[in-house]
Each structure stands twice: as structure tokens, then as C-alpha cells.
Amino acid sequence: MSALSVISAFVKRRLVQPVSNLLRQGMTPRSLSATVAVGSVIGVVPAIGITTILSTAVAARFRLNIAATVLVSYLVQPLQFLLAIPFIRLGITIFGLGELRLTLPEMQDMFRKDWVDAISKLWMANLAGIAAWAMLSVPLGAALYYILLPIFRRVLPKPKLVVVDAPAATAEV
Structure with missing residues (x-):
């Protein structure tokens, strides 16, 4: 057995399967789609x-x-670092704060x-970035929700209908 297959099995057993179980735990496609959309959008603030x-x-x-939403926000957090500068630059442009140098030597x-x-x-540049994120978060979250909804409808198991037999009503006179 190679080291790669051992690592792959470990990651699948210890990370992928528990995350999958948590996300599927009694959730409808709508609630799972909303949870992933909200967690993803908040995770990149x-x-x-x-x-x-x-x-x-x-x-x-x-x-x-709550646990699934926080988990999704943690999973997308690497994107937070990648998107921080673009959000800040967009905020600076939207609010006309002027040129701000963001390279390390210039800072x-x-x-x-x-x-x-x-x-x-x-501080002002970061606030402008947060404002730009806030303006984009609702449309992006809604788009992500509607993109994920059909996917989760196909992936999640269909709920089983349980038929409960009601006891026969007795007429007492």
C-alpha cells in the first residue's frame, strides 16, 4: 500500500465522511443549499x-x-485571503478613496x-472592502443557493414517507 493511498484513506475517513455526514444530517435540499450558500458567502468576508x-x-x-454553516465558512476561509485584496480594491474604486498602495514595500x-x-x-480601505463584500454578498449568495439547489436535490436521499395507522375510532353511545 502506497503512502498516497494511506493518506487518501485517512482524509476520506477522518475529514470527508464526517463533513458529509454533518451536512446531510436530516437536512432538506433547500436547507442544505441555504446553509452552504450562507457559509460560503460569510466565509469570504x-x-x-x-x-x-x-x-x-x-x-x-x-x-x-449552525454547526454546518460555521463549518462551511471555515472550509472556504482560504478564499478569504485570496479575495481580500480584490474586495478592498473594489471598495476603494466604488467609494473613490484614491490610490492606495497595497504592496508590502509600499505599506x-x-x-x-x-x-x-x-x-x-x-482601516478605511478595509471598511471599503467590507462594504463592497456586503453589496455583493446577497446577490452572490442567492445565485449560489439556486445553483446548489438542483444539485442537492439529486444528491440527497429522498425522504421516506411514514404511514401511521390511526386506531379505529369507536363510537360509544
Whole structure:
């Protein structure tokens, strides 16, 4: 047995199967689609450290599976780091904050010159990025929901109808 097959079996047994079981646990295609859409959209917010609180609050508000929503937000978190700069640049463009250099040497130079001004500019740029994410989150979440819904309808098992025999009513006079 090769090392790759051992690692693959371990990942499947310890990560993929438990995640799959959690996501399928008594969820309808609609609720699973909503859970994955909400978790995915919240997981890419360009503000590090608030995804757990935000996904818990939104999942509780809309009566989604909180654990599954938080799990999905954690699974898409690598995208948070990849999309932070594009969201910030989009926010800067939308709100007309002017040119902000985001390369490491230019930010180091900003901090050497005036660190208070650098923090102020980066704070405003991050807020603009969060605002750009907020504007895009609802349409992207809705699109993701409607894309995932037919997929989950095919993948999830059909619920079994349980017929309960009612006891025969007796007429007492």
C-alpha cells in the first residue's frame, strides 16, 4: 500500500465522511443549499476574525444548521485571503478613496513615514472592502443557493414517507 493511498484513506475517513455526514444530517435540499450558500458567502468576508460570530448569528436568525454553516465558512476561509485584496480594491474604486498602495514595500514605507496615517488609510480601505463584500454578498449568495439547489436535490436521499395507522375510532353511545 502506497503512502498516497494511506493518506487518501485517512482524509476520506477522518475529514470527508464526517463533513458529509454533518451536512446531510436530516437536512432538506433547500436547507442544505441555504446553509452552504450562507457559509460560503460569510466565509469570504474581508475581515479576519468575525466569520464565526457572523455565520452563527445569521444561521440562528434563519434557523439553519449552525454547526454546518460555521463549518462551511471555515472550509472556504482560504478564499478569504485570496479575495481580500480584490474586495478592498473594489471598495476603494466604488467609494473613490484614491490610490492606495497595497504592496508590502509600499505599506512598510507608509508605516515608516507616518504610522498613524497608514493605519487610518488601511482601516478605511478595509471598511471599503467590507462594504463592497456586503453589496455583493446577497446577490452572490442567492445565485449560489439556486445553483446548489438542483444539485442537492439529486444528491440527497429522498425522504421516506411514514404511514401511521390511526386506531379505529369507536363510537360509544
